[in-house]
Amino acid sequence: MGRIWQNTSLGAGQSTYEVSFPQAATAGNRIIVGVVSLFGEDVLSSGYELVAQSFGYAEVSIYSKIADGGETSFRVDGGEDSDVILYAEERDDARDLLFQHNGYVNGDTVTLNRVTVPQVSAGYVFAVEGRIPPAVQGGTWTPALAAAAASGGYSNTLTRAQFYGAAIGAAGNRTYQVNYRSSGPTGVTLAGFGVTDPTPPSMPPGLHATDVADTSVSIAWNPATDNVGVTAYGLYRNGSKVGADQTGRTYTFTGLTKGTVYELGVDARDAAGNRSERSTISVLAITDLAPPTPPENVRLVDLAHTTATLAWDAAADDVGLAGYGLYVNGSKVGDDHSELQHTFTGLGRGRAYTAGVDAVDTSGNRSPIVTLDFTTIADTLPGAPPGLTATPGVEEVTLAWQPATDDLGIARYEVLLDGQVTAATATLGYVIEGLNPGGTYTIGVRAVDDGGGRGPIVELEVSTLAADWTPNATPVYRLEGWTGNARDAYGVDWVVEREEGWASTADVTPLEAESDSSDGGFSGPGSFGARRITLSGKAVANSRASMLAAQDRIKAALTPRELGTLRVQEGGLTRQAQVRLTGGVEISDRGSIAFGWVLPLLAPNPRRTAVRPIYDEVAVETLPGSASISIHMAGDYRWIPAQIRVWGPIKDFTITHQESGLVIRTKPGTALPADSRYSLDIDLATRVVLAYVPPDVYPEPRPGRGALGSFPARFALKNGPNTLILAGDPVPGAAGSPRMVVQAWDSWR
Structure with missing residues (x-):
């Protein structure tokens, strides 16, 4: 998992040290450097991050960086006559810094802070001690950390260091301690690393040359994808990395030799340091003005309701072919493709299209577009819904039918009233409400498939039942099972003597402030308040028993807190509102077979609406x-x-x-x-x-x-x-x- 580069002591008398690696670093791995400096002030080369640092007799530090790839050395800048002991390691299980802590020992145990180890696929804990004799032996760590390298020192015997390392272990909470006795102040640092994101990005697609000259080549590519996020791209020439990673998706290679073929590549890197597979193209460094030949034998290999698959034979180019462009009705579809086949999706059923294919070379030259006309398969319309039945009521008709058939599948059924669509449903039934008693209507149902195709309408002529009440004045008021200004089925005449609130405009509630789209409201000077409706009148029965029964019926028309429908028919217009009782129904005696009544109602929504939408x-x-x-x-x-x-x-x-x-x-x-x-x-x-x-x-x-x-x-x-x-x-x-x-x-x- 790791590779030791350096375990050495650098003597006094210098302020800058150049440390060379035995072999170049691998891109994406982490370089970890532990440094113990007698006089402190040590600083590593640009690009290295100071992860942890503590002070005792000597300065104790941990530096690290994610390797770009190819690093062969680093530089340490210290104070004058700074004695430095260092240990460097390259690891592929330490891409993310998880935690760091510093401690200080002066003759006893040091307890570092409690840490939380997340779930990682691999990880490494690294620690550094710096102290003075006679405490030259390493301490005992809990959890256990093994010595990563032997102690180092100088001839003046003043400085000692010890470096430790171990696998990070399972996720969870833990506390690190080091226990030993020291005759002087001792600094301790510890850092935990791991791999929280082991998944590399996808290979950058669509790599192609945008400009080719005698000594330079410009390339471009499409975005790579990653489960967390792509942070940069690396550039390569003939397998060797060129410069640092970049965020842009274009690059120009310069200093090329005319007439030479180069392999140019790009990979993607995520925030965890994972690198994708490399996408490459071969380019001849020479000015290329000739386009490729057009793709040959463009043909239709599959056709369906909403898709069409085209294939073609390869084009040719004198320098290098980069891919193929796809077109529908003259408009380019997506990025260029390297395959010799493509499926166009999202097409309309039974519609004519012109598809096209051209070739593009590594210099961006495009061939003429080769076109092909085709028509997608037309949708077979649904069949008629079988078994349509209509059960009439007084003010409604209940419909039921059996499933219709279709090659694509039925999405819904449309319900028609007198030739106009009044509703749609995915079920095999529907209730048409708000009809007039004793009226005759043409009811229809048709199936609609997933493609929007409509089948034939199945129609029935239906007459609603006659009302069990007879109007004796206008308007007629209907509240659930109760009817005003009418004689009901029991021979009781219900006379509305006074109406308040229904025919008048509802009160306006002033707004405290303008209401707009921020809270979903409407801007305006005010909003309509609730509508209070009071209906009062008398009921005349033909017997004492009938009168008492009528009182029970009006009391039961709407129970407290129940929301019901008040429907008012006046002339040829019927309107309705949702209402509830604001108190009990008031009854007053007007003789042996008559009584007065009052219905106090409240419509929270003051609108009086049409019965059907x-x-x-x-x-x-x-x-x-x-x-x-x-x-x-x-x-x-x-x-x-x-x-x-x-x-x-x-x-x-x-x-x-x-x-x-x-x-x-x-x-x-x-x-x-x-x-x-x-x-x-x-x-x-x-x-x-x-x-x-x-x-x-x-x-x-x-x-x-x-x-x-x-x-x-x-x-x-x-x-x-x-x-x-x-x-x-x-x-x-x-x-x-x-x-x-x-x-x-x-x-x-």
């Missing part, structure tokens, strides 16, 4: 790219929230409300895969974000707020036209088109 969706055909949805909102409410859901594949996407200019952004690196089980749902009303994942990953939708960037500009829709734009980047290797679904309800004050 406006539904629309859009797919982004090509990424990077965008697609938009345009919807028109009715009503007079100032801010109309919506619900937005996004499916992949898409990365780093944004949702922009064009009219306000506000944007919801995901955090950098956020990606939705090409799997319809993954999606992100953003509720602009409650500001709740949910991430949908497969049930085997997590059984229920989980909070997805972490997928968004600094809290987004939570826009709301406006009365009139609204345009929402989905934009983003492709997910590498993923095929398909991302889509966005928007649901919003017309709203009134």
